[in-house]
Amino acid sequence: MKNNNQPSRRKFILQTSLAGAGLMLAGPLQLFSQTQKIKNMNANIKSKGYAGRDEQGKMTPWNFERRAVGDNDILIDIKFSGICHSDIHTIKGHWGKQIYPQVPGHEIAGIVTAVGKNVSKFKVGDKAGVGCMVNSCMQCDSCKNGEEHHCETTGMVGTYGTPEKSSPTGITQGGYANNLVVTEHFAIKIPENIELKHAAPLLCAGITTYSPLMKANFKKGDKIGVVGIGGLGHLAVKLAVSKGAEVYAFTTSASKINDIKGFGAKEVIVVNSAEDLKPMKGKMDYMISTIPYAYEMSAYIDCVKPYGSFTQVGQPINGELTINNFNMIFNRVNFNGSLIGGIPETQEVMDYCAANKIYPQIEIVKANDINEVWDKVVNKEARYRYVIDASTF
Numbered sequence: 001m002k003n004n005n006q007p008s009r010r011k012f013i014l015q016t017s018l019a020g021a022g023l024m025l026a027g028p029l030q031l032f033s034q035t036q037k038i039k040n041m042n043a044n045i046k047s048k049g050y051a052g053r054d055e056q057g058k059m060t061p062w063n064f065e066r067r068a069v070g071d072n073d074i075l076i077d078i079k080f081s082g083i084c085h086s087d088i089h090t091i092k093g094h095w096g097k098q099i100y101p102q103v104p105g106h107e108i109a110g111i112v113t114a115v116g117k118n119v120s121k122f123k124v125g126d127k128a129g130v131g132c133m134v135n136s137c138m139q140c141d142s143c144k145n146g147e148e149h150h151c152e153t154t155g156m157v158g159t160y161g162t163p164e165k166s167s168p169t170g171i172t173q174g175g176y177a178n179n180l181v182v183t184e185h186f187a188i189k190i191p192e193n194i195e196l197k198h199a200a201p202l203l204c205a206g207i208t209t210y211s212p213l214m215k216a217n218f219k220k221g222d223k224i225g226v227v228g229i230g231g232l233g234h235l236a237v238k239l240a241v242s243k244g245a246e247v248y249a250f251t252t253s254a255s256k257i258n259d260i261k262g263f264g265a266k267e268v269i270v271v272n273s274a275e276d277l278k279p280m281k282g283k284m285d286y287m288i289s290t291i292p293y294a295y296e297m298s299a300y301i302d303c304v305k306p307y308g309s310f311t312q313v314g315q316p317i318n319g320e321l322t323i324n325n326f327n328m329i330f331n332r333v334n335f336n337g338s339l340i341g342g343i344p345e346t347q348e349v350m351d352y353c354a355a356n357k358i359y360p361q362i363e364i365v366k367a368n369d370i371n372e373v374w375d376k377v378v379n380k381e382a383r384y385r386y387v388i389d390a391s392t393f
Helices: 006-041 085-091 196-203 205-215 231-242 254-262 274-280 325-331 343-356 367-378
Strands: 045-052 059-066 073-082 108-115 127-130 133-135 179-183 223-227 246-251 267-270 284-289 304-312 334-337 362-365 385-389
Touching (some): 045 367, 059 179, 059 367, 073 127, 073 196, 108 179, 108 196, 127 196, 133 179, 196 205, 196 231, 196 385, 205 231, 205 284, 231 254, 246 254, 254 267, 362 367, 367 385
Parallel strands (some): 223 284, 362 385
Antiparallel strands (some): 073 108, 073 385, 108 127
């Protein structure tokens, strides 16, 4: 039987194929054109985002400029930016006087849209992320050993709020914005098999918990305690579980019990007072605390076995913590703090989470929701990481 529709069908297929090819070519050509234009202009990059203006911490829209894309730089079109409690502490001056206007944000994920002539790690169209730092001396032992966050000369250059000669505003400006210029060394390659919205929180919350957990060298089956189950804590639970630990989660929010068990925790201890911690005394092989405020630590530290370790990663106002040393000399627990992680280790956690499908639990928000969301973070209402859709800036 003759198919009278065959010529029309062939015509449709041909037209569709040509149109598809045109679309495929248009994307790269458009990106290439944009890249060439930026490289040749040698001009500052116009940016728009949300900035804090003073210690009141009210975030408002702000148009500003970033430095031109240098020979070793990449330009990232930001797609998602995670909200960290550190953003709130910083803008509100909890950790010291700040320079304003200041754009916070150090959980940045997006697409590379331009590269400097010396860049070899990225090409236009790649997925890239930036965490808590954007530069360091790169000459000291720490920098050479992949611990750029412990730079021994200049100190690391934070992603926002750090004096920076190359910045048109005088300080680094972070990821609550539509783009970012960064030296390629300080950008993380984001694997294709993880969405940008899930990758963003790994660049702070992920590495901040992953680094001390790995340095603890715990064994499969060890009892690991995680204190404070928010943006950092829920990832600490997931990471420790993925490495074979038996995880015990400590929270003041009874409403989180089912969520936490869903993250893989063996047991959830709801803490209303120090009495609730007594049954756990001396049972943990290792504990990590993500609580971002000063709190009564002794009863928590007592939960660790003698000569075990307790790591504090949550940073309270002014960094001040009170520890009862009488208690410490009897419980024989080693107390320490931890910052983030270097670039190699940040790439490691990104690759690990992508390969093992370990994703943060997130809620996507719009730019004009930032002030409301900050209040929710402070009031422990986050479930569990707010991530800003950068298309709304």
